[in-house]
Amino acid sequence: MKKFLTKSFAWFGYLAVLLLLPQFFDSILAVSLFNQMAIAIVFALSYNMLLGQGGMLSFGHAVYFGLGGFLAVHALLLIEFETVYFSIVYIPLLAGLVGLLAALFIGSFSTRKAGTVFAMISLGIGELLAASSLIFVSFFGGEAGVSGDRTYGPPLFGVEFFQGIEIYYLAAAWVFVATLFMYLFTQTPAGRMANAVRDNPERAEFIGYSARRVRYISFCASGFFAGIAGGLYALNYEFVTEETLNAVTSGRVLLMAYIGGLGYFIGPILGAVILTLMNSLLSNYTDLWMLYLGILFLLTVLFLPKGFAGFIMMHRVAWLQRRIGKLVLPYLATGIPAMLFMATCVLMLELSHLEDESLSVLSIDLSASSPFTWIGLLLIATISMLVTRRTLPALREAWEFANHMTDEPESKS
Amino acid sequence: MSILTLNNVHKRFGETPIIRGVNLSIEEGERHAIIGPNGAGKSTLFHLISGKYPVTEGTISLRGQAIQNLPPYEIARRGLARSFQVTNIFPRLSVFENIRCGLLWKMGYGYSFWNLLGRQHDLNTAARGILDQIGLSQRADYPAGELAYAQQRALELGIAIASGAEVIMLDEPVAGMSHSEAENAVALIRRVTEGKTLIMVEHDMSIVFDIADRISVLVYGELIACDTPSNIRNSEKVQEAYLGTVTADE
Numbered sequence: 001m002k003k004f005l006t007k008s009f010a011w012f013g014y015l016a017v018l019l020l021l022p023q024f025f026d027s028i029l030a031v032s033l034f035n036q037m038a039i040a041i042v043f044a045l046s047y048n049m050l051l052g053q054g055g056m057l058s059f060g061h062a063v064y065f066g067l068g069g070f071l072a073v074h075a076l077l078l079i080e081f082e083t084v085y086f087s088i089v090y091i092p093l094l095a096g097l098v099g100l101l102a103a104l105f106i107g108s109f110s111t112r113k114a115g116t117v118f119a120m121i122s123l124g125i126g127e128l129l130a131a132s133s134l135i136f137v138s139f140f141g142g143e144a145g146v147s148g149d150r151t152y153g154p155p156l157f158g159v160e161f162f163q164g165i166e167i168y169y170l171a172a173a174w175v176f177v178a179t180l181f182m183y184l185f186t187q188t189p190a191g192r193m194a195n196a197v198r199d200n201p202e203r204a205e206f207i208g209y210s211a212r213r214v215r216y217i218s219f220c221a222s223g224f225f226a227g228i229a230g231g232l233y234a235l236n237y238e239f240v241t242e243e244t245l246n247a248v249t250s251g252r253v254l255l256m257a258y259i260g261g262l263g264y265f266i267g268p269i270l271g272a273v274i275l276t277l278m279n280s281l282l283s284n285y286t287d288l289w290m291l292y293l294g295i296l297f298l299l300t301v302l303f304l305p306k307g308f309a310g311f312i313m314m315h316r317v318a319w320l321q322r323r324i325g326k327l328v329l330p331y332l333a334t335g336i337p338a339m340l341f342m343a344t345c346v347l348m349l350e351l352s353h354l355e356d357e358s359l360s361v362l363s364i365d366l367s368a369s370s371p372f373t374w375i376g377l378l379l380i381a382t383i384s385m386l387v388t389r390r391t392l393p394a395l396r397e398a399w400e401f402a403n404h405m406t407d408e409p410e411s412k413s
Numbered sequence: 414m415s416i417l418t419l420n421n422v423h424k425r426f427g428e429t430p431i432i433r434g435v436n437l438s439i440e441e442g443e444r445h446a447i448i449g450p451n452g453a454g455k456s457t458l459f460h461l462i463s464g465k466y467p468v469t470e471g472t473i474s475l476r477g478q479a480i481q482n483l484p485p486y487e488i489a490r491r492g493l494a495r496s497f498q499v500t501n502i503f504p505r506l507s508v509f510e511n512i513r514c515g516l517l518w519k520m521g522y523g524y525s526f527w528n529l530l531g532r533q534h535d536l537n538t539a540a541r542g543i544l545d546q547i548g549l550s551q552r553a554d555y556p557a558g559e560l561a562y563a564q565q566r567a568l569e570l571g572i573a574i575a576s577g578a579e580v581i582m583l584d585e586p587v588a589g590m591s592h593s594e595a596e597n598a599v600a601l602i603r604r605v606t607e608g609k610t611l612i613m614v615e616h617d618m619s620i621v622f623d624i625a626d627r628i629s630v631l632v633y634g635e636l637i638a639c640d641t642p643s644n645i646r647n648s649e650k651v652q653e654a655y656l657g658t659v660t661a662d663e
Contacts, residue, residue, distance in 0.1 A: 189517050190526040192506075196514045199503040205485040206463060206495055207576055208518030217524055263505065317559060 011180065018172040022165055031164045035236045037276045038171040039229050042178045044256040044268035046225035051254070052262035053186060054218040055198030056111070057119045060126025061253050064223040066133070066245020067102050068095030068230025070140060073240045076148030088153040088161060092174050092231035099227020100220055107219035112212055114201065123247075130246040145241030148234070161235075171232050178228055183265055185221055194218045255293075259300050261307025270308045288349060318402035326402050330395040337387040344381040348374075416441040416610050417462070417493075417580055422471035422481075424454075424461055424634075431457050433634040434471070441579075444611045446621045449631035455614045456498055458631065459584050462612075463495045464488040475580065490518060494578035498585045498614075500565045502572065504558030508549055511557050511568055513540040515575030540575070546605055547571040563594040567601060574605050581606050583613040587620060599624065622646065630654070 022031055043065055050056040072095040078084050110121040133140035150161050159166050185191045193214045197204045201211040234240050260271020282289035304311050318324045351359055351368045359366045366373045415438040424432035431454045439445050447455050460466045462473055464485035473481040480488050503511050516539055544550045547567045557568055573581055587595040599620055615621050622642045629639040632654045645651055
C-alpha cells in the first residue's frame with residue numbers, strides 16, 4: 001500500500017490541482033480558461049502519442065478532434081429533440097469512439113511508413129476533410145457550423161450543466177481519466193514498442209515486431225483520445241465549426257506538443273497550459289502576443305529542441321552522476337543577464353508599438369519619443385547580451401563536467 | 414541436423430548480380446564464420462537470411478521451414494536474431510528498456526496494450542539477467558545512445574540474445590574496437606552464444622580462426638570454400654582467390 005501511495009504521488013497531486021484550481025480562481029474568465037486548458041491537455045497528449053511516443057509527424061490531427069466535436073454536438077441535438085435520451089457526461093466517450101473509427105480507417109493505409117510519407121498523407125486527409133466539411137452542409141453545417149444545447153439531458157445528481165464550472169468538473173474528470181489511460185498505455189508492451197519503432201523501426205522488425213502494426217495501434221489510440229478532447233470542446237462551447245478540424249487547429253496542437261516537449265509524457269501538458277495561457281492572457285495585455293508566440297516557438301526549436309520537459313530531462317545524466325549541484329551557479333550567471341536581455345527586447349518592441357507613447361516600468365516612465373529611453377534600453381540590451389556571451393563558456397564547461405561519463409558509475413542510492 | 418540451409422541463393426540489384434548461387438548448410442550448435450574481401454557480398458548474404466532484402470532466386474530454410482522473402486519480424490519470431498555492422502540500438506530508450514523490448518515477443522506479450530510492463534515480474538527478472546550477462550547492469554538506467562561504443566556493441570548483442578533465438582548472426586561484432594575491447598567482446602560472444610548456433614562475418618582473422626568451427630569463404634558472391642579453419646588456412650584455392658582479389662583491389 002505504501003509503495004502504491006509513493007508511486008501514485010504525482011497522480012494525487014495532479015488530481016488535487018485539477019479539483020482545487022477553481023477554488024482559488026473562481027471568476028468566469030478563469031473557469032473558461034481552465035476549460036480550454038483541460039481540452040488542450042487531452043488533445044496535446046493524444047497528439048504526442050503520435051509524434052513524441054511514436055515518431056509520426058501529423059499535420060492533420062484536428063481531423064479526429066473535429067469529428068469527435070461534430071458527433072458530440074449532434075448527440076446534443078439528438079438529446080434535445082428527444083430522439084435518444086442519456087446524460088451528456090457520456091458524450092466525450094462517444095466522441096472518442098468516432099475518433100477511433102476514423103483512425104481505424106485512415107491508419108490502415110497511412111501508418112505503412114513514418115516520416116515524410118505519413119506527414120503528407122496526414123496533411124492530405126486534413127485538407128480533404130476540412131474542404132468536405134464545407135460541402136456536406138447537413139452534417140458539418142457549412143461555414144456557420146453546428147450548435148447545440150448541453151442543458152437538455154437528464155441532470156446528473158441534480159447538476160444540469162448550465163454553468164461553466166459544472167462543465168469544468170466534468171472536463172476535469174475526463175481529463176484525469178484520459179491522462180491516466182494515456183500514461184498507462186506508455187507502460188504497456190505496445191506503448192514501449194512504439195518508442196522502439198520511433199527510435200529505430202528497422203531494429204524493431206528484427207526483434208519480432210512489425211513496425212507498421214505498432215504504429216497502427218498507437219495511431220488508433222491517439223485518434224480515440226483526440227475524439228474525447230473534441231467531445232469536451234463541443235460540450236464547453238456548444239458550438240462546433242469547420243475550424244475545429246482544419247489545419248489551424250492541427251498546427252496549434254503541434255505547437256503545444258513541441259513547445260512542451262516531445263517524447264516526455266508531461267511535455268504536452270506543459271505545452272497545453274503555456275499556450276492556452278499565452279493565447280488567453282497575453283492577448284489581454286499586448287497586441288503583439290502572436291509575435292511572442294512565434295518567437296517562443298522559434299527559440300524552442302533552435303535552443304530547446306526537446307521542449308520545456310526535455311530541458312528538465314536533459315539533466316538526467318548529471319543527476320545520476322550526482323553533479324547537478326555544480327550547474328546552479330553557472331546557470332544563474334548566464335540566466336540572469338539572458339533574462340535581462342530578453343526583457344529589454346520586449347520593452348523595446350512594446351515601446352515601438354505603443355499608442356500613447358509612454359510606458360511605466362518599475363515606476364520609471366519610459367517615453368517612446370525620447371532618445372534617452374532608446375539609448376538606455378539599447379545599452380542595457382547590449383551589455384546584458386555581452387555578459388551572457390562571456391558567461392557561456394563557463395556554463396558549457398560545467399555542463400561537460402557534469403555529463404562526463406566515468407568508467408564506473410557512482411553507485412546509486 | 415542442419416538448422417539453416419541456403420539452396421542456390423541468388424541476389425541481383427537490377428542487372429547486377431551480388432550473390433551468385435550460394436549453397437550453405439549450417440549445423441545446429443556450429444560456430445560458423447563467413448570471410449571474404451570487401452564487396453564480396455557478406456553483409457548482403459546476412460540481409461537475405463534475416464529478411465531485410467528479398468532473395469531473387471533460391472530457397473533459405475530454418476529448421477526445414479522456408480523463410481526466404483518473409484518479413485524480418487516473421488523470421489525473428491522463428492528464432493533467428495542478428496546484430497548489425499553499424500550499431501543498431503534504440504538510442505533514446507534506457508539500456509534496460511532496450512533489453513526488455515528484445516524479450517517481449519519471445520515471452521508472449523505481442524502487441525498487448527493491457528499488460529503493465531512494470532508488473533511483469535518474470536520479464537523484468539529476465540531483462541536484469543541479460544544485463545548481468547553482458548555486464549551493463551550498472552548502466553541500466555542510462556539512455557542507450559549515451560553509452561560508449563564498445564558498450565553499445567555489447568548492448569546490441571544483448572538485444573539479439575534476448576529474443577531467445579537459436580541462431581545468432583553477428584555482422585562484424587568487433588569492428589572499430591581497440592585490441593583489449595575486442596578481446597572482451599570475443600569472450601562475451603563465446604559466453605552468451607553457448608549452446609546456440611553462431612554465424613558471424615568478421616575481418617579480424619585471428620578472431621575468426623579462434624572462434625569458428627567452420628569457415629566459408631565468399632568471393633564475388635560465390636562460396637569458393639567451406640571447411641574447418643585448418644583446412645581453410647592451408648587451402649591454396651582460398652589463398653589464391655582471397656589474397657589475389659585483395660591485391661587486385663589495392
